[in-house]
Amino acid sequence: METNVEDEGKRVEEKAKDIEQSSSLPEERKNEVEDLRKRVEEYRREIEEERRKAEEYLTRLKYVQADYLNFRKRIEKEIEEVKKYSNERFIISLLEVVDELEMALEAGKKTNSIKILLDGVEMTLKKLNKILEGEGVKKIEALGKMFDPNIHYVIARVEKDDIEEGTILEEVRKGYIMKDRVIRPSIVKVAVKSSK
Numbered sequence: 001m002e003t004n005v006e007d008e009g010k011r012v013e014e015k016a017k018d019i020e021q022s023s024s025l026p027e028e029r030k031n032e033v034e035d036l037r038k039r040v041e042e043y044r045r046e047i048e049e050e051r052r053k054a055e056e057y058l059t060r061l062k063y064v065q066a067d068y069l070n071f072r073k074r075i076e077k078e079i080e081e082v083k084k085y086s087n088e089r090f091i092i093s094l095l096e097v098v099d100e101l102e103m104a105l106e107a108g109k110k111t112n113s114i115k116i117l118l119d120g121v122e123m124t125l126k127k128l129n130k131i132l133e134g135e136g137v138k139k140i141e142a143l144g145k146m147f148d149p150n151i152h153y154v155i156a157r158v159e160k161d162d163i164e165e166g167t168i169l170e171e172v173r174k175g176y177i178m179k180d181r182v183i184r185p186s187i188v189k190v191a192v193k194s195s196k
Contacts, residue, residue: 006047012036093131100124132176140175142168142186151175153185160191167191 015036104120107113140151147154147166158169168188175186 006043008043012043013040090131090135093134094128097124097128097131100127136179137183138177140177140182140186142171142175142188144168147188147190151177151182151185152188152190154190155187156189157192158189159194161194163191165191165193 013036100120101124104117104124107120108117142152145168146164147168152168152175155172160167160169163169167190168186169191170189171186172189173187174184175182176184
């Protein structure tokens, strides 16, 4: 747009010079020259105003770009911090379990009592399960339930005619779900009808 305005300004200015150079100018031609000069001046002001706006927009754009880059760097740094320390609360909870296990072992050694040791380990296991529940981890119910390939993994099939086929007879290893995702399937043995 600026180029068109400049070109038009140059054409008008050249036309004004041509008219001025004619020897005798009638009054209406003088008025025409004056009008052309005014238009040229108006075009120059418009061009200057557009240049000023363009510079202002460019400056604003540079500030916005710098703000964006700073914002992006800050967010990336915050994400790194979150990644770095996201498990801190969970680890602190686990350290409490470690402390309790160490105390149970010490108490068992001092008293030579298996019962005290077992009680301490059982108490610690309950605390650990509570911590896991707090993190959204739940045990998968398996024993006596129907086999579900989404949450159970079969390692053996046991022939049982008196139990419904697909019923879980034994849980070899517990499975766990975290929030809505299976993080470890239960390893199970299931009932099947005999092949007599």
